[in-house]
Amino acid sequence: MGLGGTAMFATLATVVAVVGAYLYQKKKKEIVPWTWEEVGTLKKLHMYPLKSGHRLELTQAECTKVGLTQSKEGDNSYQLKDRSLVVYAEKDHEFRTARTYPKMVLIDVAVHDADHLAIDTPTMRTLYVEIPSKSNSKEVSIKLHANEEIYCIDCGDEAASWFSRYILGKDSGLRLGYHDGSYRRDIRKAHKVDVDYYKNLSNSSTGLYSDLTSILLLNQASVNDLNKRIGNSSVTVLNFRPNFVVDGPDLAPYAEDSWEWVKIGNVVLRNVKECTRCIMTTINPENASRSSDMEPLKTLKKYRLSNGPSKVPIMGIHLEVKRPGSIKVGDPVYVAKSLE
Ligand SMILES: *[C@@H]1O[C@H](CO)[C@@H](O)[C@H](O)[C@H]1NC(C)=O
Ligand SMILES: *[C@@H]1O[C@H](CO)[C@@H](O)[C@H](O)[C@H]1NC(C)=O
Ligand SMILES: *[C@@H]1O[C@H](CO)[C@@H](O)[C@H](O)[C@H]1NC(C)=O
Ligand SMILES: *[C@@H]1O[C@H](CO)[C@@H](O)[C@H](O)[C@H]1NC(C)=O
Numbered sequence: 001m002g003l004g005g006t007a008m009f010a011t012l013a014t015v016v017a018v019v020g021a022y023l024y025q026k027k028k029k030e031i032v033p034w035t036w037e038e039v040g041t042l043k044k045l046h047m048y049p050l051k052s053g054h055r056l057e058l059t060q061a062e063c064t065k066v067g068l069t070q071s072k073e074g075d076n077s078y079q080l081k082d083r084s085l086v087v088y089a090e091k092d093h094e095f096r097t098a099r100t101y102p103k104m105v106l107i108d109v110a111v112h113d114a115d116h117l118a119i120d121t122p123t124m125r126t127l128y129v130e131i132p133s134k135s136n137s138k139e140v141s142i143k144l145h146a147n148e149e150i151y152c153i154d155c156g157d158e159a160a161s162w163f164s165r166y167i168l169g170k171d172s173g174l175r176l177g178y179h180d181g182s183y184r185r186d187i188r189k190a191h192k193v194d195v196d197y198y199k200n201l202s203n204s205s206t207g208l209y210s211d212l213t214s215i216l217l218l219n220q221a222s223v224n225d226l227n228k229r230i231g232n233s234s235v236t237v238l239n240f241r242p243n244f245v246v247d248g249p250d251l252a253p254y255a256e257d258s259w260e261w262v263k264i265g266n267v268v269l270r271n272v273k274e275c276t277r278c279i280m281t282t283i284n285p286e287n288a289s290r291s292s293d294m295e296p297l298k299t300l301k302k303y304r305l306s307n308g309p310s311k312v313p314i315m316g317i318h319l320e321v322k323r324p325g326s327i328k329v330g331d332p333v334y335v336a337k338s339l340e
Contacts, residue, residue: 032268032322033261036334040248042264043220045329048241049109050085050119051209052098055238055285056109060328063267065321066181067207067214068243070111077114078131082243085109086152086177086209087163088142095144095209096174099280101167102288119162127162129155132178142177145211148190152177152209179208187212193309200272205320213318216275217256218242222315225253226296229303235296238285240277240316246333254304256317259335266325275316276306 046055047068062069067082087096087104098104103121112118112128119127132153140154154160155176164174185206188195194212195201207214218237227233237245244264246256262269277300282291300313 033336036261036263036336038332039255039259039335040219040246040251040333042244042327042329042331042333043247044237044242044245045327046241046243046245047080047082049080049082049117050087050104050107051083051095052087052101052104052280053085053107053109054105055241056080058329060326062324063215063265063269063321063327064324065204065214066184067210067321068327071326078111078117080109080111080117081179081181081208082214083207083209084179084181085155086142086144086179087167087174088140088152088177090160090173090175093140093142095142096167097280098283098288099278102283102290104167105283105285105288107166119159121166124162124166127159129159129176132156133180134182140175140177144190144209146190148185148187150185150209151183153180154178177209181208194273197309198273200270200320201318202272202320205272205318213272214321215243215269215319216241216316217244217246217262217269217319218316219251219254219256220245220247221251221253222256226299226315230295230299233295234284234291235281236285239281239283239296240275241280241285242316248333257314258337259317261336262319263334263336265327265331266323267321267327268323269319270322271317272320273318274306274308274314275318276308276310277313277315281315 045058045061047058048055060071062071069081070079089096106121108120110118115131117129132155137153139151141149142152144150155178159176161171163176164170164172167174186203205213218240223237260271282294282297304313305311306314
Protein backbone atom coordinates (compact mmCIF):
# COMPACT_ATOMS: atom_id res chain seq x y z
CA MET A 1 0.00 0.00 0.00
CA GLY A 2 1.41 3.45 -0.96
CA LEU A 3 1.28 6.60 1.08
CA GLY A 4 -2.03 7.65 -0.59
CA GLY A 5 -3.61 4.35 0.34
CA THR A 6 -2.54 4.66 3.99
CA ALA A 7 -3.91 8.23 4.21
CA MET A 8 -7.17 7.13 2.65
CA PHE A 9 -7.38 4.20 5.04
CA ALA A 10 -6.71 6.52 8.01
CA THR A 11 -9.40 8.93 6.83
CA LEU A 12 -11.85 6.11 6.39
CA ALA A 13 -11.05 4.78 9.88
CA THR A 14 -11.62 8.25 11.35
CA VAL A 15 -14.97 8.57 9.59
CA VAL A 16 -16.03 5.16 10.86
CA ALA A 17 -14.95 6.06 14.40
CA VAL A 18 -16.77 9.42 14.37
CA VAL A 19 -19.98 7.97 12.94
CA GLY A 20 -19.73 5.07 15.37
CA ALA A 21 -19.29 7.39 18.35
CA TYR A 22 -22.26 9.46 17.19
CA LEU A 23 -24.50 6.42 16.81
CA TYR A 24 -23.30 5.13 20.18
CA GLN A 25 -24.27 8.42 21.87
CA LYS A 26 -27.60 8.37 20.09
CA LYS A 27 -28.44 4.79 21.00
CA LYS A 28 -26.85 4.78 24.45
CA LYS A 29 -30.16 5.11 26.21
CA GLU A 30 -31.35 1.97 24.45
CA ILE A 31 -28.36 -0.26 25.13
CA VAL A 32 -29.21 -2.96 27.63
CA PRO A 33 -26.42 -3.51 30.17
CA TRP A 34 -24.72 -6.91 30.33
CA THR A 35 -23.58 -6.94 33.96
CA TRP A 36 -26.37 -7.44 36.44
CA GLU A 37 -26.44 -7.68 40.20
CA GLU A 38 -29.06 -9.80 41.94
CA VAL A 39 -30.79 -7.74 44.65
CA GLY A 40 -33.81 -9.77 45.68
CA THR A 41 -36.87 -11.58 44.36
CA LEU A 42 -40.22 -10.62 42.95
CA LYS A 43 -42.47 -11.11 45.95
CA LYS A 44 -45.78 -9.80 44.60
CA LEU A 45 -47.24 -9.20 41.18
CA HIS A 46 -50.35 -7.00 41.14
CA MET A 47 -52.63 -5.76 38.43
CA TYR A 48 -55.44 -3.19 38.66
CA PRO A 49 -57.77 -3.80 35.70
CA LEU A 50 -59.84 -0.76 36.76
CA LYS A 51 -57.96 2.44 37.49
CA SER A 52 -58.44 3.02 41.26
CA GLY A 53 -60.06 -0.41 41.62
CA HIS A 54 -59.09 -3.39 43.77
CA ARG A 55 -55.92 -5.27 42.94
CA LEU A 56 -55.71 -8.65 41.34
CA GLU A 57 -52.87 -10.77 42.74
CA LEU A 58 -51.12 -12.77 40.06
CA THR A 59 -48.54 -15.53 40.18
CA GLN A 60 -47.43 -14.91 36.60
CA ALA A 61 -48.09 -12.39 33.86
CA GLU A 62 -46.99 -11.08 30.51
CA CYS A 63 -45.18 -7.79 30.83
CA THR A 64 -46.02 -5.85 27.66
CA LYS A 65 -44.87 -2.40 26.59
CA VAL A 66 -48.01 -0.93 28.16
CA GLY A 67 -47.96 -3.00 31.34
CA LEU A 68 -49.16 -6.29 32.75
CA THR A 69 -51.50 -8.65 30.95
CA GLN A 70 -52.86 -11.74 32.65
CA SER A 71 -51.45 -14.99 31.35
CA LYS A 72 -53.10 -18.27 32.15
CA GLU A 73 -51.61 -21.37 30.67
CA GLY A 74 -53.77 -23.07 28.06
CA ASP A 75 -56.39 -20.33 28.36
CA ASN A 76 -57.03 -18.44 25.15
CA SER A 77 -59.98 -16.42 26.43
CA TYR A 78 -59.87 -12.71 27.12
CA GLN A 79 -56.97 -11.65 29.35
CA LEU A 80 -57.24 -8.69 31.71
CA LYS A 81 -54.86 -5.78 31.31
CA ASP A 82 -53.58 -3.34 33.91
CA ARG A 83 -55.56 -0.07 34.07
CA SER A 84 -57.56 -0.83 30.93
CA LEU A 85 -60.80 0.49 32.50
CA VAL A 86 -61.42 4.00 33.77
CA VAL A 87 -64.37 5.79 35.34
CA TYR A 88 -65.18 9.21 33.88
CA ALA A 89 -67.84 11.82 34.53
CA GLU A 90 -70.67 12.28 32.07
CA LYS A 91 -70.68 16.05 32.40
CA ASP A 92 -67.02 17.04 32.02
CA HIS A 93 -65.52 13.81 30.63
CA GLU A 94 -62.83 13.94 33.29
CA PHE A 95 -61.62 10.75 34.94
CA ARG A 96 -62.66 9.95 38.50
CA THR A 97 -60.56 8.09 41.03
CA ALA A 98 -60.49 6.89 44.61
CA ARG A 99 -58.84 10.17 45.54
CA THR A 100 -62.36 11.60 45.51
CA TYR A 101 -64.33 8.37 45.89
CA PRO A 102 -62.37 6.01 48.17
CA LYS A 103 -64.92 3.19 47.85
CA MET A 104 -63.67 2.64 44.30
CA VAL A 105 -60.74 0.67 45.76
CA LEU A 106 -63.17 -2.15 46.57
CA ILE A 107 -64.30 -2.74 42.97
CA ASP A 108 -63.15 -6.12 41.61
CA VAL A 109 -62.89 -7.00 37.94
CA ALA A 110 -62.77 -10.56 36.57
CA VAL A 111 -63.20 -12.27 33.22
CA HIS A 112 -66.68 -13.85 33.01
CA ASP A 113 -66.51 -15.44 29.55
CA ALA A 114 -64.95 -14.85 26.15
CA ASP A 115 -66.59 -11.45 25.77
CA HIS A 116 -67.83 -10.36 29.19
CA LEU A 117 -66.24 -8.97 32.31
CA ALA A 118 -67.76 -9.50 35.76
CA ILE A 119 -67.53 -6.47 38.04
CA ASP A 120 -68.18 -6.82 41.77
CA THR A 121 -68.20 -4.98 45.06
CA PRO A 122 -69.15 -6.26 48.52
CA THR A 123 -72.49 -4.41 48.30
CA MET A 124 -73.79 -4.59 44.72
CA ARG A 125 -75.11 -7.33 42.46
CA THR A 126 -72.50 -8.42 39.88
CA LEU A 127 -72.35 -6.32 36.75
CA TYR A 128 -71.65 -8.19 33.50
CA VAL A 129 -70.10 -5.89 30.92
CA GLU A 130 -69.67 -6.85 27.31
CA ILE A 131 -66.08 -6.05 26.37
CA PRO A 132 -66.64 -3.17 23.97
CA SER A 133 -64.96 -2.67 20.63
CA LYS A 134 -64.66 0.30 18.31
CA SER A 135 -67.04 -1.33 15.86
CA ASN A 136 -69.97 -1.70 18.27
CA SER A 137 -69.49 1.12 20.79
CA LYS A 138 -68.80 4.79 20.69
CA GLU A 139 -65.36 6.28 21.15
CA VAL A 140 -65.15 9.18 23.56
CA SER A 141 -62.43 11.68 24.33
CA ILE A 142 -61.76 11.91 28.07
CA LYS A 143 -59.22 13.63 30.30
CA LEU A 144 -56.75 12.01 32.69
CA HIS A 145 -54.29 13.77 35.04
CA ALA A 146 -52.96 17.14 33.97
CA ASN A 147 -55.77 17.36 31.41
CA GLU A 148 -54.10 14.73 29.28
CA GLU A 149 -56.57 13.94 26.53
CA ILE A 150 -57.11 10.30 25.68
CA TYR A 151 -59.69 8.18 23.93
CA CYS A 152 -61.76 5.44 25.46
CA ILE A 153 -64.48 3.14 24.22
CA ASP A 154 -67.61 3.66 26.29
CA CYS A 155 -68.93 0.53 28.02
CA GLY A 156 -72.62 1.39 27.68
CA ASP A 157 -75.56 2.56 29.80
CA GLU A 158 -75.93 -0.44 32.10
CA ALA A 159 -72.32 -0.11 33.26
CA ALA A 160 -72.79 3.66 33.58
CA SER A 161 -75.75 3.31 35.92
CA TRP A 162 -74.08 0.55 37.98
CA PHE A 163 -70.98 2.70 38.59
CA SER A 164 -73.10 5.81 39.27
CA ARG A 165 -75.21 3.91 41.81
CA TYR A 166 -72.25 2.37 43.61
CA ILE A 167 -70.06 5.47 43.67
CA LEU A 168 -72.57 8.35 43.76
CA GLY A 169 -75.74 6.63 44.97
CA LYS A 170 -77.49 8.01 41.85
CA ASP A 171 -78.73 6.53 38.59
CA SER A 172 -76.37 8.49 36.37
CA GLY A 173 -73.39 10.82 36.37
CA LEU A 174 -70.51 8.43 35.80
CA ARG A 175 -69.53 6.21 32.88
CA LEU A 176 -67.04 3.42 32.29
CA GLY A 177 -64.36 3.69 29.61
CA TYR A 178 -62.25 0.94 28.09
CA HIS A 179 -58.84 0.95 26.40
CA ASP A 180 -58.51 -1.66 23.67
CA GLY A 181 -54.73 -1.24 23.48
CA SER A 182 -54.84 0.09 19.93
CA TYR A 183 -53.32 3.49 20.65
CA ARG A 184 -50.43 4.89 22.63
CA ARG A 185 -50.50 8.04 24.74
CA ASP A 186 -48.79 11.31 23.94
CA ILE A 187 -47.68 12.84 27.23
CA ARG A 188 -45.43 15.52 25.84
CA LYS A 189 -47.95 18.34 26.21
CA ALA A 190 -49.84 17.49 29.42
CA HIS A 191 -46.75 16.24 31.25
CA LYS A 192 -44.27 18.66 29.68
CA VAL A 193 -42.73 19.66 33.02
CA ASP A 194 -42.01 16.03 33.91
CA VAL A 195 -40.89 15.03 30.42
CA ASP A 196 -38.43 17.97 30.42
CA TYR A 197 -37.06 17.14 33.86
CA TYR A 198 -37.00 13.33 33.80
CA LYS A 199 -34.84 12.76 30.73
CA ASN A 200 -35.76 9.12 30.21
CA LEU A 201 -39.51 9.64 30.45
CA SER A 202 -41.33 9.68 27.12
CA ASN A 203 -44.41 8.50 25.26
CA SER A 204 -42.97 5.02 25.17
CA SER A 205 -42.97 4.84 29.00
CA THR A 206 -46.74 5.03 29.26
CA GLY A 207 -49.28 2.47 30.42
CA LEU A 208 -52.95 2.39 29.38
CA TYR A 209 -54.82 4.52 31.97
CA SER A 210 -52.06 4.43 34.59
CA ASP A 211 -51.09 7.83 35.95
CA LEU A 212 -47.93 7.72 33.92
CA THR A 213 -45.85 4.63 33.17
CA SER A 214 -46.65 1.00 32.51
CA ILE A 215 -45.02 -0.42 35.68
CA LEU A 216 -44.65 0.79 39.25
CA LEU A 217 -42.09 -1.00 41.43
CA LEU A 218 -41.91 -0.91 45.22
CA ASN A 219 -39.18 -2.15 47.55
CA GLN A 220 -40.51 -3.91 50.66
CA ALA A 221 -37.51 -2.64 52.66
CA SER A 222 -38.53 0.96 51.96
CA VAL A 223 -42.01 0.36 53.36
CA ASN A 224 -40.51 -1.41 56.39
CA ASP A 225 -38.32 1.63 57.07
CA LEU A 226 -41.26 4.00 56.62
CA ASN A 227 -43.29 1.98 59.11
CA LYS A 228 -40.51 2.15 61.68
CA ARG A 229 -40.63 5.92 61.36
CA ILE A 230 -44.43 6.13 61.60
CA GLY A 231 -44.50 3.84 64.61
CA ASN A 232 -47.80 2.05 65.10
CA SER A 233 -48.80 1.85 61.47
CA SER A 234 -51.23 -0.15 59.38
CA VAL A 235 -49.52 1.04 56.19
CA THR A 236 -48.44 -1.75 53.83
CA VAL A 237 -47.04 -1.92 50.31
CA LEU A 238 -50.67 -2.05 49.18
CA ASN A 239 -51.20 1.61 50.06
CA PHE A 240 -48.83 2.43 47.20
CA ARG A 241 -50.61 0.33 44.57
CA PRO A 242 -47.49 -1.27 43.05
CA ASN A 243 -47.32 -3.75 40.17
CA PHE A 244 -44.08 -5.28 41.46
CA VAL A 245 -43.02 -5.72 45.08
CA VAL A 246 -39.36 -6.65 45.44
CA ASP A 247 -38.02 -8.16 48.65
CA GLY A 248 -34.79 -9.77 49.88
CA PRO A 249 -32.65 -10.04 53.01
CA ASP A 250 -29.95 -7.70 51.68
CA LEU A 251 -32.19 -4.99 50.30
CA ALA A 252 -31.50 -1.52 51.68
CA PRO A 253 -34.43 0.86 52.10
CA TYR A 254 -34.81 3.18 49.07
CA ALA A 255 -32.11 1.30 47.10
CA GLU A 256 -34.58 1.32 44.20
CA ASP A 257 -34.08 5.07 43.73
CA SER A 258 -30.70 4.40 42.14
CA TRP A 259 -31.57 1.32 40.10
CA GLU A 260 -31.33 2.49 36.52
CA TRP A 261 -32.16 -0.83 34.91
CA VAL A 262 -34.15 -3.75 36.28
CA LYS A 263 -34.33 -7.29 34.87
CA ILE A 264 -36.88 -9.88 35.99
CA GLY A 265 -37.26 -13.12 34.03
CA ASN A 266 -36.55 -12.09 30.44
CA VAL A 267 -38.10 -8.66 30.98
CA VAL A 268 -35.86 -5.58 30.96
CA LEU A 269 -37.10 -2.30 32.41
CA ARG A 270 -35.72 1.20 32.73
CA ASN A 271 -36.17 3.50 35.72
CA VAL A 272 -37.66 6.64 34.18
CA LYS A 273 -39.01 8.55 37.18
CA GLU A 274 -39.40 8.50 40.93
CA CYS A 275 -43.04 8.06 41.96
CA THR A 276 -44.50 11.22 43.46
CA ARG A 277 -47.20 10.50 46.02
CA CYS A 278 -50.64 11.88 46.79
CA ILE A 279 -53.64 11.46 49.06
CA MET A 280 -54.39 8.11 47.42
CA THR A 281 -51.79 6.47 49.70
CA THR A 282 -53.86 7.39 52.78
CA ILE A 283 -56.81 5.24 51.68
CA ASN A 284 -56.92 1.77 53.18
CA PRO A 285 -56.90 -0.63 50.20
CA GLU A 286 -59.01 -3.27 51.99
CA ASN A 287 -61.81 -1.24 53.59
CA ALA A 288 -61.59 2.11 51.75
CA SER A 289 -61.35 4.14 54.95
CA ARG A 290 -59.21 7.25 54.91
CA SER A 291 -56.45 7.30 57.49
CA SER A 292 -57.31 9.71 60.29
CA ASP A 293 -53.70 10.85 60.75
CA MET A 294 -52.79 11.39 57.07
CA GLU A 295 -50.26 8.57 57.20
CA PRO A 296 -48.15 7.54 55.35
CA LEU A 297 -48.07 10.95 53.63
CA LYS A 298 -47.39 12.91 56.80
CA THR A 299 -44.22 11.00 57.69
CA LEU A 300 -43.01 10.74 54.08
CA LYS A 301 -43.19 14.54 53.82
CA LYS A 302 -40.60 14.80 56.58
CA TYR A 303 -37.81 12.98 54.76
CA ARG A 304 -38.75 11.92 51.26
CA LEU A 305 -39.52 15.09 49.30
CA SER A 306 -38.77 15.11 45.59
CA ASN A 307 -36.14 17.47 44.18
CA GLY A 308 -38.02 17.44 40.90
CA PRO A 309 -40.70 19.81 39.59
CA SER A 310 -43.26 18.80 42.24
CA LYS A 311 -42.09 19.07 45.82
CA VAL A 312 -44.10 16.13 47.10
CA PRO A 313 -43.13 12.87 48.82
CA ILE A 314 -41.73 10.04 46.74
CA MET A 315 -41.98 6.28 47.14
CA GLY A 316 -41.25 3.63 44.52
CA ILE A 317 -40.09 3.97 40.91
CA HIS A 318 -41.82 4.25 37.54
CA LEU A 319 -40.46 1.82 34.99
CA GLU A 320 -40.59 1.72 31.23
CA VAL A 321 -40.70 -1.73 29.64
CA LYS A 322 -37.73 -1.95 27.27
CA ARG A 323 -37.93 -5.66 26.56
CA PRO A 324 -41.33 -7.32 27.09
CA GLY A 325 -41.66 -10.90 28.24
CA SER A 326 -42.98 -13.23 30.92
CA ILE A 327 -42.65 -12.70 34.61
CA LYS A 328 -43.57 -14.69 37.71
CA VAL A 329 -43.59 -14.41 41.48
CA GLY A 330 -40.31 -15.77 42.90
CA ASP A 331 -38.19 -14.65 39.94
CA PRO A 332 -34.84 -13.16 40.97
CA VAL A 333 -34.60 -9.41 40.45
CA TYR A 334 -31.42 -8.00 38.88
CA VAL A 335 -30.37 -4.39 38.62
CA ALA A 336 -27.71 -2.50 36.68
CA LYS A 337 -26.40 1.01 36.49
CA SER A 338 -26.28 2.72 33.12
CA LEU A 339 -23.26 2.25 30.86
CA GLU A 340 -21.89 5.75 31.35
C1 LIG B 1 -31.62 8.93 32.18
O1 LIG B 1 -30.71 8.52 31.22
C2 LIG B 1 -29.42 9.04 31.33
C3 LIG B 1 -28.61 8.63 30.14
O2 LIG B 1 -28.68 7.27 29.89
C4 LIG B 1 -28.82 8.64 32.66
O3 LIG B 1 -27.53 9.15 32.82
C5 LIG B 1 -29.71 9.15 33.77
O4 LIG B 1 -29.24 8.78 35.02
C6 LIG B 1 -31.11 8.66 33.57
N1 LIG B 1 -31.99 9.27 34.56
C7 LIG B 1 -32.71 8.58 35.39
C8 LIG B 1 -33.55 9.37 36.34
O5 LIG B 1 -32.75 7.37 35.40
C1 LIG C 1 -45.37 10.97 21.07
O1 LIG C 1 -46.63 10.76 20.52
C2 LIG C 1 -46.93 11.56 19.40
C3 LIG C 1 -48.36 11.26 19.02
O2 LIG C 1 -48.61 9.90 18.94
C4 LIG C 1 -45.98 11.29 18.28
O3 LIG C 1 -46.25 12.16 17.21
C5 LIG C 1 -44.59 11.48 18.77
O4 LIG C 1 -43.69 11.11 17.77
C6 LIG C 1 -44.33 10.71 20.03
N1 LIG C 1 -43.03 11.03 20.54
C7 LIG C 1 -42.20 10.15 21.08
C8 LIG C 1 -40.92 10.67 21.58
O5 LIG C 1 -42.48 8.97 21.16
C1 LIG D 1 -51.32 0.74 68.26
O1 LIG D 1 -52.52 0.52 67.52
C2 LIG D 1 -53.46 -0.27 68.18
C3 LIG D 1 -54.61 -0.57 67.21
O2 LIG D 1 -54.80 0.48 66.32
C4 LIG D 1 -53.91 0.42 69.47
O3 LIG D 1 -54.84 -0.41 70.15
C5 LIG D 1 -52.69 0.67 70.34
O4 LIG D 1 -53.05 1.42 71.47
C6 LIG D 1 -51.62 1.44 69.57
N1 LIG D 1 -50.40 1.56 70.35
C7 LIG D 1 -49.69 2.68 70.44
C8 LIG D 1 -48.45 2.59 71.26
O5 LIG D 1 -50.02 3.71 69.89
C1 LIG E 1 -59.85 -0.22 58.03
O1 LIG E 1 -58.67 -0.93 58.30
C2 LIG E 1 -57.73 -0.22 59.10
C3 LIG E 1 -56.46 -1.03 59.21
O2 LIG E 1 -56.69 -2.36 59.54
C4 LIG E 1 -58.35 0.07 60.45
O3 LIG E 1 -57.44 0.81 61.25
C5 LIG E 1 -59.63 0.88 60.25
O4 LIG E 1 -60.26 1.09 61.47
C6 LIG E 1 -60.57 0.14 59.30
N1 LIG E 1 -61.70 0.99 59.01
C7 LIG E 1 -62.96 0.52 58.99
C8 LIG E 1 -64.01 1.52 58.66
O5 LIG E 1 -63.21 -0.64 59.20
